[in-house]
Amino acid sequence: MFQSLSKNLEKAIKSLKGQGRITEINIASTIKEIRRSLVQADVHYKVAKQVTDAIKQKAIGTNVLTSVSPGQLFTKLVQDALTDLMGGMHSEVRLTGHPAIILVAGLQGAGKTTLTAKLAHYYKKKNKTPLLVACDVYRPAATDQLKKLGTELNVSVYTEPEEKNPHTIAQNAIQAAKQNAIDLVIVDTAGRLAIDKEMMQEIRMLKESLKPSETLFVVDAMAGQDAVTTAQAFNEQLNFDGVVLTKLDGDARGGAALSIRSMVDKPIKFISTGEKMQDLDLFHPDRMASRILGMGDVISFVERAEEVYNEEQQRRLEQKIKTNQFNLEDLVKQIEQIKKIGNLKEIVSMLPGLGKITQDLPLDEDVFKSCEVIIASMTPKERKNPHIIDRSRRERIARGSGTTIQEVNQLLKQFDLIYKMMKKVHKEGPSFFSSLPGLFKKVR
Ligand SMILES: Nc1nc2c(ncn2[C@@H]2O[C@H](COP(=O)(O)OP(=O)(O)OP(=O)(O)O)[C@@H](O)[C@H]2O)c(=O)[nH]1
Ligand SMILES: [Mg+2]
The missing domain is CATH 1.20.120.140 (SRP54, nucleotide-binding domain)
Incomplete structure (x- = not known):
């Protein structure tokens, strides 16, 4: 981005x-x-x-x-x-009412359904009990998509496959929410390819009848100037409360993020940077400005990392490092944790001074994949004691993982580096960040 x-x-x-x-x-x-x-x-x-x-x-x-x-x-x-x-200050999403209601609107494919689920994930972590409501009555697949996401997140999804009126569905969902101690209802709606009178009418009426505490307009950042035009059109009809910019992980040039506030006079509240549930960040104009200027956004990085790493895990890891017990099994666990924080390019772009070099770094999830495949071909004993992996074991691991002996060597070398670095972090703290990018050189 x-x-x-x-x-x-x-x-x-x-x-x-x-x-x-x-x-x-x-x-x-x-x-x-x-x-x-x-x-x-x-x-x-x-x-x-x-x-x-x-x-x-x-x-x-x-x-x-x-x-x-x-x-x-x-x-x-x-x-x-x-x-x-970009608006100066971060602008909060308002969650008032019992239940609080968030209405999600936008054009087709903007990322509404994905956002609906991401919001549930986000607010669940803040101790809310959300209910997702499938109000896209035109595409049966849309309901299935929401149900699937709800199941993955362990969040209830309200659907009425036979009902064709989104107002009825939404009203019934709110009744159900009241009876089931739900404190946040998030309503997913249907999109259209372009601004369309009928859709606008439908979403406007939904807003009038639901009186949501927050109406969020979702727009694909890749649409560039069009994102601003669409936002203006929706705002005229809907008077929404905030904008969610999606697909900022792509090669969006970013103009939408920069222009929307001054052209539409509505704040951006969240940004979405990927398809995974955790790829959602609160929008902070100052942090975004730092990122644009290649100064990183350490605060957002730490916030994401904190969600993934809890104190207990951190303590256990530190103990292992201290007692020289950190091994390849722990490395795989670390990789899994890093993947949970987000996509690698995104993570690196949040770190000061590294933002501008991400383009040139071969950072993609493949970096991890070959590591994981190689480690999976080792025996538990080898994973716990990497030093016993001699030439013949390396040959066997390479054959088993469909890689070459050089790649196995490279991985072991990287493990050694990570191990040394972790010991260093343990002693020094933040210098860890400055050594990050060199570690994940692509094996292949
Ligand atoms: N790379 C990337 N993909 C995203 C992001 N948000 C959503 N997507 C993907 O974009 C596609 C469309 O997302 P949906 O959430 O289905 O969009 P929608 O607005 O509900 O679409 P309709 O219901 O058809 O109007 C899906 O493949 C999502 O996985 C994002 O921030 N980054
Ligand atoms: Mg949808």
Whole structure:
């Protein structure tokens, strides 16, 4: 996400380096470059101009302190301007009422059903008892999709396959919720290919009759400028409360994230960065601005990691490292945990200084797959005592896993590195992050 924007902004700011002080003349080309980068990322040119005008004004009025370079000062100004552009502060989802109701709306394929399930997953962890409601009465498969997700999450799903009126379904679901100590009802609705009078009418009436505490508009970030146009159209009809931007894991240029707030005047509340249930983050304008500028988003990373790693596991792991008992079985467990935090590129892009290099790193889930396959071909004894894996064992493992002996060697070498690094982390703490990317070089 935002890779080319990040690169272009960095280039623009770099061109200032070496300048002793900021004047209207020496920042002119940097300002122009920043504007161009924003427009290229699909930000509306008027918005881009507003942003760069604000940066310019602040830059000229600021004395460069001796301790910061003009480049550093400019990075800060751009970061502030992007944060303001995206709404400044994080905006909360309102969950009032018994039960609280979230209505999910958007075009076909935007990611509504996936979001409905992700929200259930998210709020369940916050001790809510959610009920998902299938109000897409046009596609039977839509109900099945929601049911399947509900089963995976162990969350109840309300359906009425024979009922064709979404209002009736939703009202009945709320009655059922009241009788079953459900405190959050999340309503999934049908999408259409394009803005369509009938759909708008249906969703508007649903909103009127349900009086949800929160109506979320879901939009695919890959739609670029169209995402903004669609948001405007939905907002006119629906007056929704917040936006959820989906598919930010793709090669979306990010303009939608940057423009929606100023063009529609509604906050982005969540962003979705993948198909897995945990790929959902609260939207924080300041953190996003840092990420765009390649400064990482450690807070979001830590939040996600904390959800996956509990204290008990952490304590056990530390104990193993301390007593030199960390082995290949533990490595597989660690890999499983990392996978739960999210997709690897996403994780790395949250770490400071690494954001801009993710594009060049061969980071995909295959990295883990070959590790797991190789480890699966070892005997339990080998996994517990990697040092006993000699040449003939390596040959057997390679044959068993359909890999080569070089790949097995590489894995063992990586294990050794990880082991050493973990010992180091144990002693030093955060330097762990700086050694992360080198470890997961693709084996093949
Ligand atoms: N890569 C990626 N895929 C996503 C994301 N969100 C949803 N998807 C995928 O996009 C596709 C459509 O998602 P759905 O949740 O079914 O979309 P929908 O809005 O309910 O679609 P309709 O019910 O047909 O209107 C599915 O294959 C999802 O797995 C995301 O953030 N990233
Ligand atoms: Mg759907």
